[in-house]
Amino acid sequence: MVLFSRRLINTLLLECHDNIYSGHLSEDRTMERIKTCAWxxxxxxxxxxxxxxxxxxxKANKATGKRFGLMIHIQxxxxxxxxxxxxxxxALPPGGDKGYSSCLVIVDRYSKTPIFLPCHKDDTAMDTALLN
Structure with a gap:
């Protein structure tokens, strides 16, 4: 079938690429479907x-955002x-006698030992420095 109407061409493209049974085929596969029925x-x-x-x-096929940097070995x-x-x-539920709602987690890279320090969401940098 020879097509010259832009409306028919757009309908055919829609059916061969977007249709629920087509599954958003690649360019090559969409071309294969179209060349069997129209020109x-x-x-x-x-x-x-x-x-x-x-x-x-x-949205599904292209990477978005900034590319990751090169992987390097960390000593x-x-x-x-x-x-x-x-x-x-x-965003933890308030707990303890002081109603802590957050936790600062510190982990030693060598031993993997964790330390959990309860705190409040609105603590300042000075409050955090004085935690013990």
Missing amino acids: WPSWRKDVIVYCDSCDRCQ EPSTPWEVVHMDWVT
């Missing part, structure tokens, strides 16, 4: 443009407490 002068270019502009395919510490990791656990 128009710019059909290959139209398929590429259509697939590249498919919102669902862009392991040779003694305990030489390197520590710290993170906050927040």
Whole structure:
């Protein structure tokens, strides 16, 4: 079937790429489906443009955001407490006699020993420095 109507071309692209039974095929597979049933002068270019502009395919197939940096080897510490990791656990239900709602977690990289320090979500840097 030879197509020249833009409306019919768009309908065919929709059916061969977006249809629930098509499953958002790649450009090559969409071309394979179209070439068995229709032709128009710019059909290959139209398929590429259509697939590249498919919102669902862009979200599912393309990496978004900033690329990760190169992986490097991190030197392991040779003694305990030489390197520590710290993170906050927040939005906990209030607990203890002072109603703590957060926890500062400190982990020694060498021994994997954790320390859990209860605190409040609105503690300042000075409050955190004075925890013990």
